[in-house]
Amino acid sequence: MSVQDVRPPHQDTRRDAVLHHARRYFMSEGYAATRMEPIAREAGVSTATLYGYFPGKAELFKAVIEDAANDFAAQMDFVRSQQGSARVQLTSFLTAYARFMSDPFVRSVFRLVMAERPRFKSVAMSFFERGRDFFGASLMGVIQTMIDRGEIACEKPSWAAGQLMGMVEHPVFFVPLVTGEEVRTRRTVDQIAADAVETFLARYGT
Incomplete structure (x- = not known):
């Protein structure tokens, strides 16, 4: 069983989507090269929504x-x-x-x-x-x-x-x-x- 198969259910699916795509970007691109806008786009949320959850990249990284x-x-x-x-x-x-x-x-x-x-x-x-x-x-x-x-x-x-x-x-x-x-x-x-x-x-x- 993969680590990614055991994610517990959450009520806020938009936040989950942001974390999922942010995790992938941080893993593949590293912290410095990761940008917030592509994460929002792939998660299907606006950048305003993303920043509503996480005020900046540092907060998003900590959450990931x-x-x-x-x-x-x-x-x-x-x-x-x-x-x-x-x-x-x-x-x-x-x-x-x-x-x-x-x-x-x-x-x-x-x-x-x-x-x-x-x-x-x-x-x-x-x-x-x-x-x-x-x-x-x-x-x-x-x-x-x-x-x-x-x-x-x-x-x-x-x-x-x-x-x-x-x-x-x-x-x-x-x-x-x-x-x-x-x-x-x-x-x-x-x-x-x-x-x-x-x-x-x-x-x-x-």
Whole structure:
């Protein structure tokens, strides 16, 4: 499932259309080259309407990043409710996380946030902190539950969560991010997640 498939319904369809087209422009053109008028035209609204929602490009950019973060959170919500053994729960989480991190759109958002961090430091920090919370904190909670049930043994759930997520992040996110999609792993996303879980359980399983 793509990140763009989980957008929650909103009542204001015109504002949604503006954010949708603004997101595409910011991702493809970058902040500096993006102009407000083409966004309004493609969203089917007047420039006055667009400026009524967002007084300037900076406010529109902030709203686009916040909207993207909300999409990311919505995609991972179902993982928190998964039940089953340690292997089942971890595989469910890691597979969803790997698919999320391998989505080209997600990398586009991260590239944009990193590129505009000097200009929008608070927006960038909020974006990364939310990502840490709804991924890392969720996984730490899952791991702590497994510790309480006696399924795994580790003293630092935060370290264990970081190690597990790192085994996914390197091949599906950081390598394509750095190489511009030119270098891709031969393993499928599901294989990467399964390998990471097996390595994790070999280290921490009881």
